[in-house]
Amino acid sequence: MAQETLHCTLITPEGLAFEGDVDFVAFPARDGEIGILPGRAALMCELGVGRLRVRIGHNFQSWFVDGGFVQVLENHVRILTQQAIPREKIERSEVLRMLTEARQMPVTDEFSAQRKARAEARALIRLRMAR
Template sequence: MADKLHVSLVTPEKELFAGDVDQVIAPGSEGEFGVLAGHAPLMTTLTEGTVTILNGDQKRMFQVIGGFADVNAEGITILAERAEEYVETVH
């Protein structure tokens, strides 16, 4: 089994997501970036955009506005000023 990346996505109000996943894609201030397990340490500010969390064939997407992302040996923590999960609707 491949290594998993621990991710925690939090706002000042609550934790929106926590778990072990395959990959996270986030809107950094220097551009969009992806993180896999074993990624080099990194800290960056976030811009408005989409955080995508991929695990197998599952994909969850969150609209974020501002904040920080911290990647370290334990995984990635995203501290968003505001965030909301996209909810797919069926017409």
């Protein structure tokens, strides 16, 4: 009996970032991390900011994702996101520059304070993923 898998599709505005059969998918939802195994009930949720992971056999692949939507239906996981950066392409020096810039953003009102906090959070997540 063949082991059941999920078909995962990762799509950005630029096009298809990943497509393939996987054993497990974990992604940041807006209110916490969600893990998906084959046979999962249908689901639609908002994708948060963080690390997307897929497991193929004993190997993991990871991306930094920046919001969007996820649909799980009949063992197909469809992830639509504004940005999907493979972990191996996240450069530590670039992320440190982004973090410095985020920390130097001026705060003049509630909107700019929230924008600064989001920029810092995104940079810190990438820093944890950087090689």
